[in-house]
Amino acid sequence: xxxxxxxxxxxxxxxxxxxxxxxxxxxxxxxxxxxxxxxxxxxxxxxxxxxxxxxxxxxxxxxxxxxxxxxxxxxxxxxxxxxxxxxxxxxxxxxxxxxxxxxxxxxxxxxxxxxxxxxxxxxxxxxxxxxxxxxxxxxxxxxxxxxxxxxxxxxxxxxxxxxxxxxxxxxxxxxxxxxxxx
Amino acid sequence: xxxxxxxxxxxxxxxxxxxxxxxxxxxxxxxxxxxxxxxxxxxxxxxxxxxxxxxxxxxxxxxxxxxxxxxxxxxxxxxxxxxxxxxxxxxxxxxxxxxxxxxxxxxxxxxxxxxxxxxxxxxxxxxxxxxxxxxxxxxxxxxxxxxxxxxxxxxxxxxxxxxxxxxxxxxxxxxxxxxxxxxxxxxxxxxxxxxxxxxxxxxxxxxxxxxxxxxxxxxxxxxxxxxxxxxxxxxxxxxxxxxxxxxxxxxxxxxxxxxxxxxxxxxxxxxxxxxxxxxxxxxxxxxxxxxxxxxxx
Numbered sequence: 001x002x003x004x005x006x007x008x009x010x011x012x013x014x015x016x017x018x019x020x021x022x023x024x025x026x027x028x029x030x031x032x033x034x035x036x037x038x039x040x041x042x043x044x045x046x047x048x049x050x051x052x053x054x055x056x057x058x059x060x061x062x063x064x065x066x067x068x069x070x071x072x073x074x075x076x077x078x079x080x081x082x083x084x085x086x087x088x089x090x091x092x093x094x095x096x097x098x099x100x101x102x103x104x105x106x107x108x109x110x111x112x113x114x115x116x117x118x119x120x121x122x123x124x125x126x127x128x129x130x131x132x133x134x135x136x137x138x139x140x141x142x143x144x145x146x147x148x149x150x151x152x153x154x155x156x157x158x159x160x161x162x163x164x165x166x167x168x169x170x171x172x173x174x175x176x177x178x179x180x181x182x
Numbered sequence: 183x184x185x186x187x188x189x190x191x192x193x194x195x196x197x198x199x200x201x202x203x204x205x206x207x208x209x210x211x212x213x214x215x216x217x218x219x220x221x222x223x224x225x226x227x228x229x230x231x232x233x234x235x236x237x238x239x240x241x242x243x244x245x246x247x248x249x250x251x252x253x254x255x256x257x258x259x260x261x262x263x264x265x266x267x268x269x270x271x272x273x274x275x276x277x278x279x280x281x282x283x284x285x286x287x288x289x290x291x292x293x294x295x296x297x298x299x300x301x302x303x304x305x306x307x308x309x310x311x312x313x314x315x316x317x318x319x320x321x322x323x324x325x326x327x328x329x330x331x332x333x334x335x336x337x338x339x340x341x342x343x344x345x346x347x348x349x350x351x352x353x354x355x356x357x358x359x360x361x362x363x364x365x366x367x368x369x370x371x372x373x374x375x376x377x378x379x380x381x382x383x384x385x386x387x388x389x390x391x392x393x394x395x396x397x398x399x400x401x402x403x404x405x406x407x408x409x410x411x412x413x414x415x416x417x418x419x420x421x422x423x424x425x426x427x428x429x430x431x432x433x434x435x436x437x438x439x440x441x442x443x444x445x446x447x448x449x450x451x452x453x454x455x456x457x458x459x460x461x462x463x464x465x466x467x468x469x470x471x472x473x474x475x476x477x478x479x
Contacts, residue, residue, distance in 0.1 A: 073470050080469035098472075103464055105476035131473055156479045177479050 004079040006068070006086030023090075025067050028060060035092075035113040042118045054121025061087045061122070062129025072131055084130055093122055101171075102178045105151040106140065112147055123149040140170035150174070403438075 012030070013022045021030040042050045065084040069075050077098060085096040094112030098105065107123045116139065124137025136157035140148040148170070150160055156177055163173040406413070466472040 073468070075469055076467065077469050077472060100464075100466075100472060103472075103475035104479055105472050127473070131470065133470075133473060133477065135473070135477060151473070151476055152479050153477045156477075 004076075004082040006082050008086060008090065011090050023064060025064060028064075038114050038118070042114055042116060047117055050116075050118045051121040054118040055125035057091065057093065058122035058125030058127075059129045061091050061093070062126035062131075064090075065126070066130045066132075069130065080130070084126060088126065093119075096123070099148070101174050104174050104177065106174075107149045107151060109147045109149065111145055116142070119147055120149050124151065127151050138164075140164070140173075152177070 011024050013024060014020075015022055021032060022028065023030065041053070045053075061084070065080075065087040066072055068083040068087070069080060072080065081096065081098045088094065088096045088109075092113060094109045097108045097110075099108055100106070107127065109119060109123060112119055119142075120137045120139040124135055127133075127137075128135045135151050136154035138150045138152075138157040138161050140150050140160070142148075150157065150170075152160070160170075160173045160177060163176060164170055168176070464475065466475065
């Protein structure tokens with residue numbers, strides 16, 4: 001079994017006569033936005049608006065990844081993350097990978113354009129769109145250009161946010177999450 | 183007995199003696215060192231006198247040249263000779279000794295001077311074997327001289343005294359170890375003093391054991407002065423097989439530091455690590471299994 005690969009050829013079309021940037025699949029139209037503009041928006045805009053923007057970006061990444069994966073329920077971790085990370089890279093939101101902490105699913109985003117709540121909304125929305133399941137996401141850490149986002153239920157995400165807010169490290173929060181859940 | 187009878191007897195006796203002296207002696211009977219007892223020969227009377235006393239044995243006559251063994255002779259009978267020419271008479275008996283001494287001609291040992299001081303009359307008659315020993319030590323001399331020398335021959339006592347003198351002379355010399363012996367000889371006190379105070383240069387041991395077979399011993403370690411040679415921190419190059427033999431070689435030489443390795447005695451046991459909890463048994467094969475597990479938290 002060969003390792004899964006992401007085919008990026010002609011993934012984005014620049015329609016210069018019409019002044020539009022389009023994806024290869026579908027009719028999605030893109031707008032190239034400077035990263036500094038997004039960071040400024042995330043810093044000044046209300047959290048709900050930032051989360052809504054992030055979910056919109058992630059949903060597009062998830063849908064295009066699901067289109068590449070095909071049968072998502074039978075896909076392996078490698079196949080799934082390969083296509084999802086490929087679409088995320090086309091969108092310019094960093095390099096994505098998956099970590100498994102016990103039974104918890106953690107998506108690691110490096111070299112991302114933005115951190116904080118917007119990134120957690122982008123990742124959560126992308127996984128939800130790719131898998132077709134309703135998931136919650138919470139930002140665990142963002143250090144040295146590497147951010148970790150927990151993908152879990154909304155209830156578990158709320159508890160982890162509380163523990164981290166109370167001073168518990170994200171590792172202990174995940175461990176406590178396993179203790180309570182088992 | 184008349185004189186004529188006596189003279190006639192003496193003449194007949196003289197004739198017999200001369201005749202016997204002229205006869206050649208058998209060689210077997212003249213072996214050196216062997217004494218043969220000559221039986222006393224009673225001369226047959228020329229004319230048996232009617233009232234003659236029993237024939238007396240002939241007086242001992244020393245042979246002029248031929249050596250004869252010692253023979254004890256019975257004391258001759260007293261004979262009164264008045265008108266006999268002295269030239270025809272046998273030699274007179276030797277002093278007052280009651281024995282005759284014959285000397286072996288092959289032995290040439292000068293008589294010791296000590297015997298001169300002791301008069302022969304004071305000496306006790308020695309057994310025949312002792313006299314034989316003394317006779318063998320005499321040298322060949324004319325018969326007249328031999329008789330004198332025979333009286334002055336060395337006795338056993340003198341032989342022992344000579345042996346004692348030789349022994350005393352030998353004791354003055356340092357004891358020499360026999361050639362076949364490897365026993366070290368203790369030096370005399372003079373040598374000990376020389377060795378102690380440095381009067382003389384010590385000599386090497388006289389008896390050294392033979393070299394052992396096998397490998398030659400290593401030469402003694404020589405230390406060089408760094409100021410002279412200019413080599414101050416020289417590191418010896420390792421040689422092949424030197425590491426294996428170095429501890430034994432260094433241990434055999436005093437004054438050389440040798441490492442003493444102390445190694446722990448570690449025994450492997452089955453329970454070294456204590457595992458707390460269980461390893462992760464969750465291994466999802468698909469993404470959805472992991473997603474469902476994460477959503478179940």
